[in-house]
Amino acid sequence: MNDINISILDKTYRAGHVDDRQHQAIADLELSVGRNEFVCLLGPSGCGKTTLLNMIAGLDSHYQGQIKIGSQAAAAKIGYVLQNPRLLPWRTVRQNIELVFQQAPPAELIDSLLTAMQLDDVQQVYPERLSVGMQRRVAIIRAFAINPDILLMDEPFVSLDAPSARQIRNLLYCLWQQRPHTVLFVSHDLREAIALADRLIFLSPPPMRIISDIPVTIDRGLRNDSSQIEAFRETLLNQHPAINGLL
Ligand code: ADP
Ligand code: MG
Numbered sequence: 001m002n003d004i005n006i007s008i009l010d011k012t013y014r015a016g017h018v019d020d021r022q023h024q025a026i027a028d029l030e031l032s033v034g035r036n037e038f039v040c041l042l043g044p045s046g047c048g049k050t051t052l053l054n055m056i057a058g059l060d061s062h063y064q065g066q067i068k069i070g071s072q073a074a075a076a077k078i079g080y081v082l083q084n085p086r087l088l089p090w091r092t093v094r095q096n097i098e099l100v101f102q103q104a105p106p107a108e109l110i111d112s113l114l115t116a117m118q119l120d121d122v123q124q125v126y127p128e129r130l131s132v133g134m135q136r137r138v139a140i141i142r143a144f145a146i147n148p149d150i151l152l153m154d155e156p157f158v159s160l161d162a163p164s165a166r167q168i169r170n171l172l173y174c175l176w177q178q179r180p181h182t183v184l185f186v187s188h189d190l191r192e193a194i195a196l197a198d199r200l201i202f203l204s205p206p207p208m209r210i211i212s213d214i215p216v217t218i219d220r221g222l223r224n225d226s227s228q229i230e231a232f233r234e235t236l237l238n239q240h241p242a243i244n245g246l247l
Contacts, residue, residue, distance in 0.1 A: 008065035027207035040193035043203030079143030
């Protein structure tokens with residue numbers, strides 16, 4: 001059963017960032033994501049990944065085509081970890097998390113997520129005192145705390161040092177295993193994508209289209225073994241040379 005069905009005929013920005021010319025970001029993109037599937041989107045900078053996530057999140061409706069989410073009558077809950085954490089500077093860590101709730105925030109769930117992300121000690125602190133890695137963890141908790149059916153993550157580990165990225169990646173993966181949900185994860189790091197995903201989607205420069213759609217066949221129990229990741233990566237790059245020029 002699919003959880004997300006995307007069929008975009010055209011997404012054009014009327015004026016580009018750099019000049020006033022129209023800019024076609026996406027053309028004829030068809031993509032389906034299964035329930036509880038973990039899909040990584042990979043493609044060059046500026047190819048349209050953030051644009052696509054914004055459209056799925058419902059933040060941008062200026063396009064031709066359709067994005068269908070979920071199959072039940074109830075609207076699917078979408079958690080979105082933006083490329084930039086965007087915490088409110090005048091609210092504490094805990095208040096930043098509680099903001100996403102219209103009704104009483106689920107204190108126990110927030111407590112357990114703060115513990116899982118090792119942020120217990122800083123929950124009453126203001127964001128300016130946090131490292132970038134800590135701010136990203138707060139953003140991840142905020143997305144998780146709503147108990148999402150669909151989680152969108154836009155390069156959540158970019159600009160982190162390798163050990164911090166690995167630590168948060170492991171935490172994310174544990175949370176996903178405890179409470180499975182559909183994930184669309186943008187990455188520029190092929191090793192990270194192989195370690196996390198069920199499926200890798202390689203995207204072209206704009207107008208964005210799918211170049212390759214590749215299942216990751218390494219057993220979940222072996223994803224911590226870097227030699228498995230390396231071997232998969234090498235085979236992938238040999239079999240799909242077009243990917244080399246993308247990342
Ligand atoms: P990615 O996330 O893959 O790096 P983006 O989705 O941010 O790419 O951008 C895709 C293309 O659309 C880029 O060429 C970018 O300059 C352009 N673009 C993104 N946002 C806007 C905007 N608000 N107005 C005009 N052009 C935009
Ligand atoms: Mg982006």
